[in-house]
Amino acid sequence: MALLDWNASLDLGVASMDAEHRELVAAMNRIHELDARAADKASIEAAIDRLVTLTKRHFADEEKHMAAIGFPDLKRHALIHQDMLKKVDVHCATFRAGNGRVERAFFDFLVYWLGAHIKGIDKRYAEFGTPAKV
Ligand SMILES: [Fe+2]
Ligand SMILES: [Fe+2]
Numbered sequence: 159m160a161l162l163d164w165n166a167s168l169d170l171g172v173a174s175m176d177a178e179h180r181e182l183v184a185a186m187n188r189i190h191e192l193d194a195r196a197a198d199k200a201s202i203e204a205a206i207d208r209l210v211t212l213t214k215r216h217f218a219d220e221e222k223h224m225a226a227i228g229f230p231d232l233k234r235h236a237l238i239h240q241d242m243l244k245k246v247d248v249h250c251a252t253f254r255a256g257n258g259r260v261e262r263a264f265f266d267f268l269v270y271w272l273g274a275h276i277k278g279i280d281k282r283y284a285e286f287g288t289p290a291k292v
Contacts, residue, residue, distance in 0.1 A: 161190035161265055168276055170284035175223060178216045179276055185209040186268045189260060199258030206250055213246065220280070229283045238279060242271065 162183050169176050189205045217239040224232040249264040 159194075160187045162186055162269060162272055168272065170276070170280055172223070172284050175216075175220060175280070175284075178212070178219060179280075181212055182209070182216060183272065185212050186272075189268075190265060193260040196259075202258065202260065203254065206253060210246060210250065214243065217243070220283075224283050227283065227287050229286050231282065235279060235283070238275070242275070 164180060164183055168179060168183075170179075185205070185208055189202060189209060192202045192205055217236075221232065221236050221239070224235060229235070245267060249261070249267060252261060253264065
């Protein structure tokens with residue numbers, strides 16, 4: 159069973175950002191799937207590292223997009239991204255120090271991210287507008 163199923167409410171109508179969000183959801187589901195079948199710690203760690211890499215790239219791309227459309231709340235949104243990366247780092251460190259199983263709190267954080275961040279925070283730039291060409 160997937161941790162998160164993609165659904166229409168997650169689509170922002172900004173093609174490049176929607177594509178990256180889908181990649182993030184797939185990367186989150188991969189971690190969940192590996193943990194559910196008790197995969198070895200190194201495999202799960204590699205999947206977590208991939209999520210972190212994709213996340214950093216996504217946040218940078220999203221901030222560029224917001225700058226391109228002149229989104230006025232970019233600074234605050236970027237601070238929220240920084241805070242999320244710090245929280246991801248803490249969960250990564252907990253995993254590395256642990257027995258190879260992913261804490262429920264990590265998955266709860268990832269689900270929250272999708273629910274509250276994409277639908278609540280990211281939606282604001284999507285509603286603000288799109289550049290002539292991204
Ligand atoms: Fe996003
Ligand atoms: Fe965002």
